[in-house]
Amino acid sequence: MTSNSATDQRLMPGQRVSDWGRMKYANVANIARPQTEDDLRAILAHAKEHDLKISVRGIGHNTVGQSIVDNGIMIDMMAMNQIIELNEQAKTLRVQAGATWAQLTPLLEQKRLSLSTKQEFNIFSVGGSLAANIHGKSIDYAALITHVKSFRILTADGEIIEASREHNYALFRAAIGGWGLLGIVVDVTFQLIDDRIVEKSEVVYMKREPLLDAYRERIQRDPAATPLCYGFLDTSFDNGYYLTYRYLESGETYSLDELKRDETHPLVVDILVWLQRRCAFVRRKAFNLTWATSGNPDKTLLSRRLLLWDKPPKAFNDLLLQKYYLPLDRFQGFLGKAQTIFQRYEKDIKLMMLHFRFQPANNEAMLASLQQEAMCFFPVYLAEKDDANWVAVYEKVSHELVEEVLAHGGSFYLTFVPATLDQVRRAFPHWNDFVETKRRYDPEERFTSLFYENLRAG
Numbered sequence: 001m002t003s004n005s006a007t008d009q010r011l012m013p014g015q016r017v018s019d020w021g022r023m024k025y026a027n028v029a030n031i032a033r034p035q036t037e038d039d040l041r042a043i044l045a046h047a048k049e050h051d052l053k054i055s056v057r058g059i060g061h062n063t064v065g066q067s068i069v070d071n072g073i074m075i076d077m078m079a080m081n082q083i084i085e086l087n088e089q090a091k092t093l094r095v096q097a098g099a100t101w102a103q104l105t106p107l108l109e110q111k112r113l114s115l116s117t118k119q120e121f122n123i124f125s126v127g128g129s130l131a132a133n134i135h136g137k138s139i140d141y142a143a144l145i146t147h148v149k150s151f152r153i154l155t156a157d158g159e160i161i162e163a164s165r166e167h168n169y170a171l172f173r174a175a176i177g178g179w180g181l182l183g184i185v186v187d188v189t190f191q192l193i194d195d196r197i198v199e200k201s202e203v204v205y206m207k208r209e210p211l212l213d214a215y216r217e218r219i220q221r222d223p224a225a226t227p228l229c230y231g232f233l234d235t236s237f238d239n240g241y242y243l244t245y246r247y248l249e250s251g252e253t254y255s256l257d258e259l260k261r262d263e264t265h266p267l268v269v270d271i272l273v274w275l276q277r278r279c280a281f282v283r284r285k286a287f288n289l290t291w292a293t294s295g296n297p298d299k300t301l302l303s304r305r306l307l308l309w310d311k312p313p314k315a316f317n318d319l320l321l322q323k324y325y326l327p328l329d330r331f332q333g334f335l336g337k338a339q340t341i342f343q344r345y346e347k348d349i350k351l352m353m354l355h356f357r358f359q360p361a362n363n364e365a366m367l368a369s370l371q372q373e374a375m376c377f378f379p380v381y382l383a384e385k386d387d388a389n390w391v392a393v394y395e396k397v398s399h400e401l402v403e404e405v406l407a408h409g410g411s412f413y414l415t416f417v418p419a420t421l422d423q424v425r426r427a428f429p430h431w432n433d434f435v436e437t438k439r440r441y442d443p444e445e446r447f448t449s450l451f452y453e454n455l456r457a458g
């Protein structure tokens, strides 16, 4: 390595690695754990000198090989996790890319501040969330990009540059939601929001069709006061329910200690999933159980905004999930088709649950999943991840679902859905601009992944 010995220690021997999806594996040449910007530059120089590709990773919770590549260096960013600056007046936070929401949430909650958009769990890294341009459960904030002010990124030429709406805007739009393919994000500056408290206010149970009509009316009725409104369908698609949360009025006081997180205990989920895997009767009845425990609004405890689960239950490690986005007026039609696909494969592909929610539009990122506001259809699978036969059927089902989504004018979330290049091109109208921008900043395609290599192979 062309660097000093301290940096050498950041470059470990490679091994066979995967990601949360455990469907794709790579034999990486090295694993690097940088601690400083100089480490990062030295690792990049080493990769260039030895003509090695680079993949970047946070906690590795993607599904189709976005953070690994054969014979490349996998850069694990989790040691670069410093909080650089919290400006309470301006409500901004600058933080290194390896930090997780678990580090940031307690700090921000004390100041009654929050990120606008987070996943449902606390475990994810800032860099991984930026590169996926994540969306949250709330219906009043769109994808993460809306509250990113700027980031610093190490590009293939060895420079760390800033990207924002004022500087290097094409890079800003490509790297957010760009799966680590533009360079290594070193730190990010977010615009924060006030951490408002929400309270469960309605639980509505109906047959599927009237339920979805009622849901659509509900999300349009009072969006400013309704931060969360999401629902579940039973896995035979017949019945469902939705939950609504309202913001506490300003003036309603609370202390952090008295607030309880509104979440099912992870152990309960673990036991339920274990039973669902083994028993068709429990699979059929699981929905009724979640409905029965969804809570009488009068008795529901308060829940902190946007973050409903500190940690995923263990059972989540063996599940797979997907997100498909449909135009509001085509959602019902799509569901009928999805139901037929799942019925055809029900012997092999077992569903744990079906989730739906409204997703506000934001198409600023080049690879934005959403060109318009949409309904998100979110199947959760009782996966058999390491079984190649099961994975082959799963990929077939995914392919058919994607075709139906595209036929209904929709798109999908790249983190979860194994799709072909042709499907990606049809779902993401700016794919070509994205590849062009990548090649401008990374002409040798140093930054790559199995996900990207598989797409390039067609």
Ligand SMILES: Cc1cc2nc3c(=O)[nH]c(=O)nc-3n(C[C@H](O)[C@H](O)[C@H](O)COP(=O)(O)OP(=O)(O)OC[C@H]3O[C@@H](n4cnc5c(N)ncnc54)[C@H](O)[C@@H]3O)c2cc1C
Pocket: 019, 020, 055, 056, 057, 058, 059, 060, 061, 062, 063, 066, 067, 077, 097, 098, 118, 119, 120, 121, 124, 125, 126, 127, 128, 129, 131, 132, 133, 134, 135, 136, 137, 178, 179, 180, 181, 183, 184, 185, 186, 312, 316, 415, 449
């Ligand atoms: C159980 C579960 C629940 C989820 N819920 C949601 C949800 O509610 N909403 C949602 O939007 N998503 C959700 N996701 C998807 C998740 O947000 C993304 O997969 C996210 O990228 C994971 O972050 P990570 O730290 O694991 O990143 P990784 O999986 O490690 O990396 C993801 C991508 O980010 C890139 N990357 C990581 N760090 C950097 C960096 N510093 N610079 C440049 N590129 C980088 C990697 O190269 C890779 O392409 C969920 C995933 C799981 C498994």
